[in-house]
Amino acid sequence: MRDQRPDFTEFYQRSRDGCLRAVLVSVGDQDTAQDVVDEAFARAWASWRTVSRHPAPAAWVVRTALNANISRWRRRHREVPVPDPGLVADFPAVPWDSRGPGDPRIRAALMRLPVRQRQVVALRLFLDLDTRRTAQVLGIAPGTVKEHLGRALASLRDDLKPTYHQESPS
Amino acid sequence: MNDNELITAVRESFTGVHSTTPAAQIVKRGRAVRARRRVPAVAAAGAAAAAAVAVSVALTGSHPAAGHPPAGHPASGPGVVRLAAWTVTRQAGGSIKVTFREAADAAGLQRTLRADGVPASVTFTGGQNPACRPYTFSGSPSTPAGQPFRGPVNGLIGGPGFSANPKGAYTTPYALVISPSRLPSGAGLQIWTSGTPGAAGNFQLQVGVVQASPQCTGS
Numbered sequence: 001m002r003d004q005r006p007d008f009t010e011f012y013q014r015s016r017d018g019c020l021r022a023v024l025v026s027v028g029d030q031d032t033a034q035d036v037v038d039e040a041f042a043r044a045w046a047s048w049r050t051v052s053r054h055p056a057p058a059a060w061v062v063r064t065a066l067n068a069n070i071s072r073w074r075r076r077h078r079e080v081p082v083p084d085p086g087l088v089a090d091f092p093a094v095p096w097d098s099r100g101p102g103d104p105r106i107r108a109a110l111m112r113l114p115v116r117q118r119q120v121v122a123l124r125l126f127l128d129l130d131t132r133r134t135a136q137v138l139g140i141a142p143g144t145v146k147e148h149l150g151r152a153l154a155s156l157r158d159d160l161k162p163t164y165h166q167e168s169p170s
Numbered sequence: 171m172n173d174n175e176l177i178t179a180v181r182e183s184f185t186g187v188h189s190t191t192p193a194a195q196i197v198k199r200g201r202a203v204r205a206r207r208r209v210p211a212v213a214a215a216g217a218a219a220a221a222a223v224a225v226s227v228a229l230t231g232s233h234p235a236a237g238h239p240p241a242g243h244p245a246s247g248p249g250v251v252r253l254a255a256w257t258v259t260r261q262a263g264g265s266i267k268v269t270f271r272e273a274a275d276a277a278g279l280q281r282t283l284r285a286d287g288v289p290a291s292v293t294f295t296g297g298q299n300p301a302c303r304p305y306t307f308s309g310s311p312s313t314p315a316g317q318p319f320r321g322p323v324n325g326l327i328g329g330p331g332f333s334a335n336p337k338g339a340y341t342t343p344y345a346l347v348i349s350p351s352r353l354p355s356g357a358g359l360q361i362w363t364s365g366t367p368g369a370a371g372n373f374q375l376q377v378g379v380v381q382a383s384p385q386c387t388g389s
Binding site for chain 2: 005009012013016021025030034037038039041043044045106107110125126153156157160
């Protein structure tokens with residue numbers, strides 16, 4: 001049957017967690033990330049003939065999800081005032097799920113990064129895209145990708161370095 | 171902490187984040203996306219096909235009855251779809267049929283009617299030509315004695331102006347059959363629209379018999 005697309009299902013099973021994590025780093029809210037990623041995968045299914053030939057289908061999904069998030073913000077913006085998703089990045093970090101595994105300090109530190117740095121981190125670290133592909137997805141120069149990644153890692157390292165408390169002499 | 175250790179730590183902090191949406195749900199949503207896309211796609215394909223027909227008519231069509239294909243408003247043979255705003259066809263017996271589909275290119279229609287011997291003023295701007303004066307009927311000189319009166323438009327005339335569309339709203343193709351021989355001497359036709367131009371269903375096509383004059387009907 002035409003609608004049965006086993007290669008899509010395989011792609012979905014393989015990529016969905018990475019795409020969700022990449023989008024989550026960018027949008028900062030797990031429910032929103034899940035919804036826009038689902039929408040992006042649905043669009044990928046609807047255009048699978050094209051998307052399957054994309055050099056990085058997962059990057060296509062992430063880019064589509066991020067665009068969907070912007071569209072959603074614009075729709076909501078016409079109804080009620082909501083913060084620009086680009087500005088949300090600069091809001092105080094709010095861990096999306098404090099009960100989740102891993103180090104909540106790392107996730108909080110990620111959320112304190114500027115949105116473009118977060119996007120670079122998401123694509124490079126969670127989708128394993130190289131510099132050139134990351135630059136293509138984000139529409140920026142490869143040199144800018146390297147610059148953002150370097151600054152992001154520096155900020156994270158600085159943010160996560162152990163804090164030492166000087167013990168007062170007794 | 172070096173870069174590799176940092177990257178590993180960042181990745182591990184997300185290991186508990188999983189997508190929980192079943193593939194079947196994505197596929198269902200994908201079908202809805204595809205269905206949404208198909209509606210405008212089908213409409214666009216229809217419009218493209220219609221445009222192709224119109225172009226082919228414009229290139230090959232001739233005016234079989236009147237012998238003059240008005241530019242951009244071609245007539246066509248039987249069974250051929252015609253999509254121009256209006257079509258002017260000279261019929262047997264000398265009558266002229268004007269089929270309206272859209273109130274557009276008033277100047278072209280006016281020029282065509284005048285070329286066919288109908289003193290006419292055509293305006294689609296939502297009002298009458300201020301240069302036109304109503305023609306006052308005093309009988310029909312072209313009506314043979316003992317015959318019922320037959321006017322110059324659709325066999326009728328309702329005075330200086332009447333709604334040409336019996337349904338009131340100009341929403342579907344509508345035809346006027348003009349009989350130039352029934353126009354009184356010194357009279358012409360004024361065709362205009364009332365209401366909002368371009369808003370289908372919200373304006374009426376109007377026809378009136380007016381005094382022929384260079385300012386109104388061109389002669």
